[in-house]
Amino acid sequence: MSKQTALDLLDRKAEFFYSVGDSIWDHPETDYTEEQSSAILMRALEQEGFTVRSGLDGIPTAFSGTYGSGAPVIGILGEFDALPGLSQKAGIARPEPLTEGGNGHGCGHNLLGTGSLAAAVAVKEYLKESGRPGTVIYFGCPAEEGGSAKAFLAKDGVFDQVDVALSWHPNQFNGVWAFSSLANVRVHYAFQGISAHAASSPHLGRSALDALELMNMGVQFLREHIIPEARVHYAITNTGGDAPNVVQAEAESVYLIRAPKNSQVKEICERINQIARGAAMMTGTQVAIHLEKGCSNILVNHTLEEILYRNMKDIGTPQYTQEEYDFAREIQDTIQGRVKLADQLEKSFGEKGRQLGTEYDKYSINRFILPYAPSSKSISGSSDVGDVSWVCPTSQIVAATCAGGTAEHSWQMVAQGKSSVAHKGLLYAGKVLAAAAIDLLEDPELVKAAKAEFRERVGGEGGYQPLLPPDAKPSMPQSPMTAK
Ligand SMILES: [Zn+2]
Ligand SMILES: [Zn+2]
Numbered sequence: 001m002s003k004q005t006a007l008d009l010l011d012r013k014a015e016f017f018y019s020v021g022d023s024i025w026d027h028p029e030t031d032y033t034e035e036q037s038s039a040i041l042m043r044a045l046e047q048e049g050f051t052v053r054s055g056l057d058g059i060p061t062a063f064s065g066t067y068g069s070g071a072p073v074i075g076i077l078g079e080f081d082a083l084p085g086l087s088q089k090a091g092i093a094r095p096e097p098l099t100e101g102g103n104g105h106g107c108g109h110n111l112l113g114t115g116s117l118a119a120a121v122a123v124k125e126y127l128k129e130s131g132r133p134g135t136v137i138y139f140g141c142p143a144e145e146g147g148s149a150k151a152f153l154a155k156d157g158v159f160d161q162v163d164v165a166l167s168w169h170p171n172q173f174n175g176v177w178a179f180s181s182l183a184n185v186r187v188h189y190a191f192q193g194i195s196a197h198a199a200s201s202p203h204l205g206r207s208a209l210d211a212l213e214l215m216n217m218g219v220q221f222l223r224e225h226i227i228p229e230a231r232v233h234y235a236i237t238n239t240g241g242d243a244p245n246v247v248q249a250e251a252e253s254v255y256l257i258r259a260p261k262n263s264q265v266k267e268i269c270e271r272i273n274q275i276a277r278g279a280a281m282m283t284g285t286q287v288a289i290h291l292e293k294g295c296s297n298i299l300v301n302h303t304l305e306e307i308l309y310r311n312m313k314d315i316g317t318p319q320y321t322q323e324e325y326d327f328a329r330e331i332q333d334t335i336q337g338r339v340k341l342a343d344q345l346e347k348s349f350g351e352k353g354r355q356l357g358t359e360y361d362k363y364s365i366n367r368f369i370l371p372y373a374p375s376s377k378s379i380s381g382s383s384d385v386g387d388v389s390w391v392c393p394t395s396q397i398v399a400a401t402c403a404g405g406t407a408e409h410s411w412q413m414v415a416q417g418k419s420s421v422a423h424k425g426l427l428y429a430g431k432v433l434a435a436a437a438i439d440l441l442e443d444p445e446l447v448k449a450a451k452a453e454f455r456e457r458v459g460g461e462g463g464y465q466p467l468l469p470p471d472a473k474p475s476m477p478q479s480p481m482t483a484k
Contacts, residue, residue, distance in 0.1 A: 001129030003438045006122045007315070007431045017118045017430070018423045020044050024110035025090070025417045028082030028103035031146045032476040034061040037080040041065075041113055041140055048121050049128075050138065057156045059474060061142040062149060064158075067124040070133035072447045074437045075159060075392065076120045077167035077385065079144045080113035082106070088414035093330035095411045104414040107145060108170030111401050111417065111426040115168055118430025123437045134441045137162065143474065144384055148186075148295040152474050154387035155466040162392040163447055164304065164440055167385055168429040170413075170422070171398035172406050174317050175370030176309045178300060180378040181386055182231065182258040183265045185294035185467050189215065189276050190238075193285040195249035205247025209240050211283040212251040218275035219255075226268050229378065231258040254292070260378045262296050262467050292475055294467030296386040299457050302374045303450040304395030304436070309372045311435040312397060317367050318424035328364035328403035328421065331412050338405040341366075349373060365421060366404045390464040393454035397432055401425030 010017070020040060027036040038061040042052050045065030056062035086104030087097040098104075105111075120138040127134055139159070143149040159165065169177070191212055196205030219232060226232070234255045240248025255272060259265045273289055280287040320328075332338060342357030349356070349371050360368050388394050401422040406412045416422055440446050458464060 001126055003126070003435055006126040006434060006438060009125050010118050010122050010427060010430055010434070013121065014423070014427055017114050017427060020117060021110050021114035021423065021426055022418045024080050024113060025105050028087070028105050030082050030084050030103055032059065032061055032143045032149070032474060034081050034142045037113070038063055038140055038142065041078065041080060041117060044117055045138060048124060050120070050124065057153050057158055059142065059149060059152070059476070062153060063140040065120065065138040066135060068127040068135040070135060072163040072440060072444070073135045073137060073161055074123060074440060075137050075139055075162035075165035076116045076433060076437070077139050077141055077150070077165055077388065078113040078116035079109040079141050081109055081143050081145055083145055083409060086409070086411060086414050088411040090415060090418040092415055093327065093334055104411070105417045106409045106411070106413045108401055108408070108413060108417060108422070109144065111170045111422055112168065113140070115399070115426035115429035116433065118427060119166070119433035119437065122430065122434035126438050126441070132441055136437065147474050148293045148384035149474060150384035151293065151295040151387040151466065151468055152472065154391050155468050155470070155472070159388050159391045164450055165388050165392050165394040166304070166308070166433045166436060167394070167396045168433060169396060169398050170401040170425060172400060172402055172404050173366050173370050173398055174312065174368065174400050174428070175398055176305045176312065176372055177396040177398055178302070178305045178372060178374045180260065180300060180376055181298045182260060182378050182380065182382045183262045183295065183297040183386065183467060184256055184258040184382045185265055185269050186292045187255045187257065187269060187272070188252065188290040188292050189255065190252045190288045190290070191250065191280060191285050192288070193247065193249045193283065196247045198245045198247050202247060206284040207247050208251040208285050209248040211279045211285045211287065212236065212253055214279035214282055215253070215276045218279060219272060222271060222275065227259060227264060229260050230264065230268055231380070232268070232272070258382060260297055262465055265294070265467060291469070291472070295382055295384040296390050296467060297378060298383060298386045299389040299394070299454070299461070300374070300376055301389070301393045301395050301450055301453055303446070303453045304393055305372065305374060307436045307439050307446060308395055308397050308432060311432045311439070312369050315428065315431050315435060317369060317400070318428050320365050320367065320421065324421050325364050327419070331403040331416065332364050332405055334412060335405045335407070341404060364403050366400050387466065390458060393450040397429060399425045399429035399432070
């Protein structure tokens with residue numbers, strides 16, 4: 001079977017993949033509670049002849065689907081979790097929740113999981129028909145948004161058998177993800193004091209809220225003395241109550257600490273922990289510090305990026321109808337402060353970007369492929385794909401699934417999540433990942449080169465040092481499934 005025949009198969013099965021993507025959109029689930037979404041994908045894998053294993057690494061909604069035998073082992077990463085509070089009706093260009101306060105697929109993971117499924121299916125067909133040695137494993141990775149499940153899976157060795165991992169993310173652009181991301185940790189601080197009547201016996205009280213405020217103040221001063229690329233954000237999750245006449249016996253906050261490298265995150269986190277301990281000491285309270293999750297920065301692999309980029313160009317981006325452009329324009333009209341495409345692309349690609357932006361600004365969907373500009377610099381966000389990239393050569397693409405200018409985590413992204421543009425994007429991504437995987441299966445030298453580059457990068461950074469302690473387990477909400 002040729003590569004082309006395997007890709008053509010995806011066109012024939014397109015409606016099946018669209019229905020899987022829509023059905024995950026219809027069941028938006030967050031943070032380790034993705035019971036229906038994971039079941040939809042596992043059912044699809046079983047139907048396609050994969051051997052499915054659920055409950056990977058003790059996480060009920062993590063799973064894998066395996067086909068084939070022998071080397072190389074190609075891992076394809078899929079996500080399927082939604083975001084809280086982003087419920088939105090599909091196919092309309094105005095904010096209108098489907099369920100008040102409900103979840104929504106604001107990061108397009110319904111498409112991510114399904115595009116990756118399509119890739120795995122095409123690779124499976126190729127292996128089956130060609131009789132070549134090789135294994136394809138679809139990894140169903142839950143809780144990307146709030147739980148960084150892949151960091152737990154990577155630390156615990158789930159990807160150790162994988163020779164090369166590929167993934168993608170829905171986006172407003174088509175291109176290869178040829179840059180790093182920020183490593184981060186999420187740390188929970190719980191202060192415990194002594195409650196007392198705030199007027200009659202304040203001297204007997206020890207305020208946890210005072211401690212929390214002092215901690216935040218200490219961190220504000222710290223900001224001046226950390227590397228400028230670092231980011232420190234916080235939320236107060238428990239103020240200890242709403243009665244000012246009671247000394248608050250408890251107060252809690254959660255911090256998200258980001259920096260380009262794991263070692264920098266570890267160092268800043270330890271300084272923040274010291275500030276928290278200092279605040280507790282100042283107020284006569286106690287503090288319990290809990291590292292909830294962490295994810296590493298992405299280690300780029302230019303060998304894989306080049307293979308992906310070549311296939312992106314060979315396959316060619318989808319064509320759109322006037323109707324699709326019109327709806328995308330309606331969506332664009334709702335995006336406040338949308339920057340001109342030329343200005344946006346100039347930032348990343350200089351004059352070449354400005355020219356590209358000027359040429360394509362008249363289209364409401366970004367139908368071009370971004371120039372390939374390999375770099376080791378970090379973008380300002382984080383992704384739990386980072387940890388996978390430290391245990392095996394890993395690379396990703398982005399594919400356009402929405403109107404140009406659509407932000408991730410927005411109602412506009414949710415509104416477009418079942419559109420024909422989104423469907424075309426997921427199929428395109430599936431084809432590109434499959435084509436790259438088939439190249440790797442056909443030419444062992446490519447796998448060797450990707451692994452050599454990987455070893456060099458990991459070695460150059462002093463090896464993989466996960467941010468999570470070896471025995472760390474994800475904090476999973478008590479759902480009927482996880483309570484088992
Ligand atoms: Zn997201
Ligand atoms: Zn995402």
